[in-house]
Amino acid sequence: MPLKRVTVTGVRNLQPVTLHPSPRINLIYGANGSGKSSFLEAIHLLGLARSFRSTRLQPVIQHGEQQCTVFGEVQQPSGLTNSIGITRSKQADYQIRIDGQTVRSIAQLAETLPLQLINPESFRLLEGAPKQRRQYLDWGVFHVEHQFLPAWQRLQKSLKQRNSLLRRGRIQRSMLVPWETELVSAAERIDDFRRDYLQRLKPVFEEILARLVPLDDLTLSYYRGWDKEKPLAQVLDEQFDRDSQLGYTQAGAQRADLRLRCNGMNAVDILSRGQQKLVVCALKIAQGYLLKEYGVQQDCVYLVDDLPSELDAQHRKALCALLEDLECQIFITSVEAEQLRDCWKNDTPLSMFHVEHGHIVQTD
Ligand SMILES: Nc1ncnc2c1ncn2[C@@H]1O[C@H](COP(=O)(O)OP(=O)(O)O)[C@@H](O)[C@H]1O
Numbered sequence: 235m236p237l238k239r240v241t242v243t244g245v246r247n248l249q250p251v252t253l254h255p256s257p258r259i260n261l262i263y264g265a266n267g268s269g270k271s272s273f274l275e276a277i278h279l280l281g282l283a284r285s286f287r288s289t290r291l292q293p294v295i296q297h298g299e300q301q302c303t304v305f306g307e308v309q310q311p312s313g314l315t316n317s318i319g320i321t322r323s324k325q326a327d328y329q330i331r332i333d334g335q336t337v338r339s340i341a342q343l344a345e346t347l348p349l350q351l352i353n354p355e356s357f358r359l360l361e362g363a364p365k366q367r368r369q370y371l372d373w374g375v376f377h378v379e380h381q382f383l384p385a386w387q388r389l390q391k392s393l394k395q396r397n398s399l400l401r402r403g404r405i406q407r408s409m410l411v412p413w414e415t416e417l418v419s420a421a422e423r424i425d426d427f428r429r430d431y432l433q434r435l436k437p438v439f440e441e442i443l444a445r446l447v448p449l450d451d452l453t454l455s456y457y458r459g460w461d462k463e464k465p466l467a468q469v470l471d472e473q474f475d476r477d478s479q480l481g482y483t484q485a486g487a488q489r490a491d492l493r494l495r496c497n498g499m500n501a502v503d504i505l506s507r508g509q510q511k512l513v514v515c516a517l518k519i520a521q522g523y524l525l526k527e528y529g530v531q532q533d534c535v536y537l538v539d540d541l542p543s544e545l546d547a548q549h550r551k552a553l554c555a556l557l558e559d560l561e562c563q564i565f566i567t568s569v570e571a572e573q574l575r576d577c578w579k580n581d582t583p584l585s586m587f588h589v590e591h592g593h594i595v596q597t598d
């Protein structure tokens with residue numbers, strides 16, 4: 235689902251611009267501070283209604299401007315296009331429009347434009363909090379399983395209710411029952427979805443990793459968030475006293491995690507920083523391949539920021555080859571165009587964009 239057209243106004247230092255990117259590789263180059271990451275950030279905003287650099291959107295809005303807007307035209311496999319747009323003003327929340335209609339759900343935006351981000355920040359996936367790995371996993375499940383989102387929303391709602399009752403203190407066990415029934419049913423459903431997805435992801439991940447870096451003893455496994463020998467209802471029952479003391483629910487799908495191990499030890503304690511980056515790349519690229527395998531008629535768009543400063547030439551080439559074979563749209567940045575120019579086959583469509591002081595100009 236490549237972006238055929240992107241219009242950006244009021245984002246960071248970027249001058250208002252409309253680009254017609256290549257459906258395959260888009261190389262964005264320019265000096266440090268010129269606005270390369272800001273351009274990727276604009277696309278990220280379009281697909282996910284949030285930045286990848288700050289939790290708040292305010293800093294994304296250009297100094298002196300009241301709002302920022304990003305529009306895009308997304309080519310669907312059917313030949314139709316969807317026009318999507320997001321505006322975020324200083325006062326209000328964001329406004330999302332899809333094909334002229336205002337929509338409230340970010341999920342709809344994400345569905346129209348599935349994005350994968352590979353940047354220095356995402357390399358912390360292995361060492362970061364479980365939440366990041368859960369988000370990674372759920373990105374995949376969300377895009378292949380339409381029932382995932384409603385189950386996830388049910389889980390959040392019932393969890394919130396149970397936790398707020400727990401915090402009230404001195405409650406009867408029976409008061410929790412209706413919420414627990416809902417919580418257990420949602421958690422089990424989510425667990426099934428995640429488990430199925432991971433089972434399919436694993437071989438794809440292993441194959442891709444082997445093309446990037448030989449790490450035969452690396453294993454990827456899934457922790458569902460509660461004891462694998464016991465039903466969740468029993469665990470909630472057994473942990474009721476402790477949950478009441480803590481004021482929140484300790485076990486459940488909200489605590490799931492992915493575990494990466496080398497020879498039985500935590501991979502972050504064993505692998506070099508460079509190896510960890512390659513593992514993260516393999517995880518991210520595997521999701522793109524798997525999306526194709528599921529045949530959900532969706533390709534994701536890859537945003538790859540600052541790769542040359544993160545990987546050596548050999549691994550950079552291997553990574554570019556994997557991305558290229560995936561045949562999806564890529565936006566990739568570097569300071570020097572030469573660092574990434576020769577990483578692709580001659581006949582793959584490549585567009586180049588030079589960024590200077592916030593001006594983006596297509597050069598090739
Ligand atoms: N809200 C903003 N308004 C205007 N300029 C900004 C804003 N936020 C950041 N900048 C500036 O935008 C420039 C572009 O940054 P960035 O996109 O990270 O550059 P690059 O990725 O090319 O190194 C930086 O010089 C930064 O100071």
Ligand SMILES: [Mg+2]
Binds near residue numbers: 272
């Ligand atoms: Mg940058």
